Amino acid sequence: MMGIRGDATRWVLAYTLAILGDVAYYLVLTWAAAEAGGAGWSGLILAAGSVPRLLLLLVGGLLADRIDPRRIAIWTDTARSVTLIAASALTALLGVLPWWLLAVAVIFGIVDACFIPAVGAMPARLVAAEDLTRLQAWRLSGLRIGNAVGPLLGAALLPAGGTAAFAVLAVLFLGSVLLLRGIRPRTVSTTDDALQPLASGSGWLTVRRLRIAPLVIGTALSELPFSGPVGVAMVLLAQERGWHPGLAGAMLTAFSLGGLAVSLLMSTLPAVGGRLTVLGSVATTAMLLLLFGISADAVPAALCSAGLGVSSGVTQVICQGQVQRSTPVAMLGRVTAVLTLLTLGLSPLAYAGVGVVADLAGLPVFFTVAAGVILLSGLLLATARFGPPRAITPIAA
Known part of the structure; x- marks a missing residue:
């Protein structure tokens, strides 16, 4: 590597x-x-x-x-x-x-x-x-x-x-x-005076006191639609429009290959971008979700799916890296738990949302809602601090 x-x-x-x-x-x-x-x-x-x-x-x-x-x-x-x-x-x-x-x-x-x-x-x-x-x-x-x-x-x-x-x-x-x-990882001391305010803190309190809530919540929201709901909606859209069943699988494969390709590429680059790159990838992801929802033919839909894999992959790589960089090493377990809980915890609701929105308003509306969630993540990430951990200062519980 x-x-x-x-x-x-x-x-x-x-x-x-x-x-x-x-x-x-x-x-x-x-x-x-x-x-x-x-x-x-x-x-x-x-x-x-x-x-x-x-x-x-x-x-x-x-x-x-x-x-x-x-x-x-x-x-x-x-x-x-x-x-x-x-x-x-x-x-x-x-x-x-x-x-x-x-x-x-x-x-x-x-x-x-x-x-x-x-x-x-x-x-x-x-x-x-x-x-x-x-x-x-x-x-x-x-x-x-x-x-x-x-x-x-x-x-x-x-x-x-x-x-x-x-x-x-x-x-x-x-x-x-x-x-x-x-x-053989390096050892990390948790006895530093700067860490004491967080020594007994929960994951939520840790995120709050580190002042990285916009970064963590924005990262979670950027991943939430792709934790399963968008994939389900792709299959339902293919079924609704009478496309061959194999095309539904092809679209999901295109998404995975796009994400894998960009991850492998970014793993070899000395610098992978920061806030502006993230905001650009967020905007691209939202646009591609809207285009996918109105695609009348399978080929443009498959291209949109591959593009979604790439754009969402860029966001995920940079944001996950920034969460790691913005968190003191001794706090990463709790921050990772919060980030995972926000994604896994909300995914059942997001799955249910696919069916509810599709039945009440149609699948194109679901893709519009998903694009809105992505744009909301962009607003949060625009206010997030990208960089090394900031000083820990006690705030009111």
Whole structure:
């Protein structure tokens, strides 16, 4: 990886393996749950996994800042590997049963609540501040690769049966553990007087006292439409306009490839831009969403989709890098937890919004609303401070 070597490379590879395993796991779990108890159990099991993740994310962020995040990442990936080995054994001994699939989902939800902030707190311990944005570009490249390959891997494992499928997934998480164990991040002191006002603060209080709320909320809003709702709307629009089903998949692939291409490109650049670049990418994203909503032909829609992958990818890389740069290293776990909660926590509402808006006003209106959310994120990001952490000053709680 150009300019990113050693521990940072191992971190990116470990993160990519974890994402790949996680995405494939959810497909295998959904399939197994549906076979064991039908669609009702499938939905219940997936919900049981998501609830503890959302409820415990802020706790996970606090733990990541108080304990070495590398150790937490190792513990959580080890826990996932052991859980999947147990699932493989249970499949062989008892068959696929809803009750133990429910337990597996809950364990994964708890583990995710600790893993996400911990892995988000590690980059600033691995590279200099000027390399954080490029490292985020590599991370997002790994995320997109994992999201693209994970479903294919999960589908390929299904014919082998649950015993083999869970065992293979356990190996992926074990590979992540081995890579993480090879990392030696720099230690960070949390005893500095400047950090004491935040020593016992929650994630929300940390973001407020660091005065980075516009940056964090703006970043979350810029990602929210693309956490799933826009993809669903693309499929519904293709169906509504009578396009071939394969074109819906092609548009989603075009979006992913556009995002991957720009992430890989930005990971190699010495400088990737700042506020003006972000505002330009936000404006482009909003315009492309409006154009997609009124596209009458599949080819222009696919081009818009690829463009959306590029423009939203630029925003995501720079903003994620700026969140890392603007946060003291000892606070990154809590800030990562808040950012994740704003995206994951609001995504169910955004999913529901697709159907409600589509039924009441039509899909073009949904894309207009999504463009409005992106523009709102731009207004917040225009007021955000881009740069190193500012001095911490106590304010009224």
